[in-house]
Amino acid sequence: MSVWDDVVGQERVVNVFRAAAEAARVAVAARGRGGSGAAESVGAGDGSAMTHAWLVTGPPGSGRSVAARAFAAALQCTGEVPGCGECKACRDVLSGAHPDVVRMATEKLLITMDEVKTLIGEAQRRPWTGSWRVILVEDADRMAERTTNVLLKSIEEPPPQTVWILCTPSADDVLPTIRSRCRLVTLRVPPADAVAELLVRRDGAEPELATRAARASQSHIGLARHLATDPGAWERRRRLLLAPISLRSVGDAVLAAADLVDAAETEAAEATAERDAAEKAALLRALGLEDGGRVPPSLRAQVRQLEEDQKRRARRARTDVLDRAMIDLLSFYRDVLAVQLGSDVEQVNIDLSDVVARVAASTGPRQSLARIGAIEECRTRLRSNAAPLLAVEALMVRLRPQA
Numbered sequence: 001m002s003v004w005d006d007v008v009g010q011e012r013v014v015n016v017f018r019a020a021a022e023a024a025r026v027a028v029a030a031r032g033r034g035g036s037g038a039a040e041s042v043g044a045g046d047g048s049a050m051t052h053a054w055l056v057t058g059p060p061g062s063g064r065s066v067a068a069r070a071f072a073a074a075l076q077c078t079g080e081v082p083g084c085g086e087c088k089a090c091r092d093v094l095s096g097a098h099p100d101v102v103r104m105a106t107e108k109l110l111i112t113m114d115e116v117k118t119l120i121g122e123a124q125r126r127p128w129t130g131s132w133r134v135i136l137v138e139d140a141d142r143m144a145e146r147t148t149n150v151l152l153k154s155i156e157e158p159p160p161q162t163v164w165i166l167c168t169p170s171a172d173d174v175l176p177t178i179r180s181r182c183r184l185v186t187l188r189v190p191p192a193d194a195v196a197e198l199l200v201r202r203d204g205a206e207p208e209l210a211t212r213a214a215r216a217s218q219s220h221i222g223l224a225r226h227l228a229t230d231p232g233a234w235e236r237r238r239r240l241l242l243a244p245i246s247l248r249s250v251g252d253a254v255l256a257a258a259d260l261v262d263a264a265e266t267e268a269a270e271a272t273a274e275r276d277a278a279e280k281a282a283l284l285r286a287l288g289l290e291d292g293g294r295v296p297p298s299l300r301a302q303v304r305q306l307e308e309d310q311k312r313r314a315r316r317a318r319t320d321v322l323d324r325a326m327i328d329l330l331s332f333y334r335d336v337l338a339v340q341l342g343s344d345v346e347q348v349n350i351d352l353s354d355v356v357a358r359v360a361a362s363t364g365p366r367q368s369l370a371r372i373g374a375i376e377e378c379r380t381r382l383r384s385n386a387a388p389l390l391a392v393e394a395l396m397v398r399l400r401p402q403a
């Protein structure tokens with residue numbers, strides 16, 4: 001085994017990180033011999049495979065943070081080959097227990113200035129036990145511009161033994177000034193087979209179920225696992241995909257839209273409720289207040305601020321859930337279109353292939369294209385903060401089977 005085992009379908013990225021970890025070892029050895037120090041030997045522009053600042057990008061679900069953590073482990077590894085996955089350092093990094101890998105992952109909308117200052121402080125320390133001080137920011141896109149500027153200097157001239165690893169969905173999610181100081185590593189959408197294999201090996205999923213889940217999630221690793229481990233998730237997905245087919249009237253379409261938006265709200269609320277309560281309790285404790293007690297006027301602004309943040313997050317969660325539903329619907333009509341055109345691309349919804357075949361036979365490619373267009377349009381409207389119910393109603397009306 002090695003730390004790269006769970007970095008699925010990313011051979012090119014793994015090779016880059018492997019080479020970097022090996023070059024980093026050479027630099028550490030030189031440092032030990034009283035050489036010129038790591039700063040000079042691993043500079044960004046000198047052609048070395050190792051550098052001090054990394055930007056790891058890749059589409060959601062492609063495994064950015066898993067790849068970044070594997071790289072951090074390889075840097076700290078004391079085994080024969082960097083990233084052996086068996087030495088204490090490798091295991092500690094992967095379990096989150098290594099004192100020299102500082103990981104910042106947030107559920108919050110924004111990483112605060114205080115949090116970034118803490119990280120910069122951590123970056124200034126020398127390693128306790130490891131070879132490097134690794135600062136890993138998993139949601140670097142959640143930084144306000146002002147906050148990012150504070151980070152800039154530390155990324156530009158880190159102490160010689162410090163490595164920054166920033167993760168974002170795309171390189172455009174950070175300021176150009178940050179981007180230009182980092183070496184860019186881009187993950188691809190992993191092949192469905194590789195995702196399925198991971199679900200079998202790591203999560204103990206049945207191979208047939210794992211393949212179905214990997215395809216249905218379109219290789220989004222987190223969603224694939226969700227589908228492979230939660231039968232309720234399949235049922236929700238199935239209901240969603242079958243809903244438009246059974247619509248008989250505009251009235252039906254309006255009801256179906258309400259169902260879909262309700263379900264998204266419930267799912268988003270379930271995902272956020274527990275965290276909201278914990279955050280509020282923590283804030284009240286920090287302010288020296290009791291949960292459920294009266295908040296004195298002087299402290300109300302802080303409590304209100306938190307509640308506002310939580311409301312924003314709930315909206316974002318609902319938008320995410322609805323967007324996911326749109327992607328699922330898109331996949332269904334793309335499957336339909338593929339059958340109509342006799343294309344041999346892999347189907348996403350293999351569990352619904354009979355329904356796909358039926359719809360494909362009863363409509364034409366022109367209709368499928370119109371439906372795909374309608375879904376894309378609805379996605380755009382949802383992202384631009386249109387009233388979700390209106391956008392989804394308009395969509396359902398257009399997806400309705402035409403007599």
Ligand SMILES: [Zn+2]
Nearest residue numbers: 077084087090
């Ligand atoms: Zn190791």
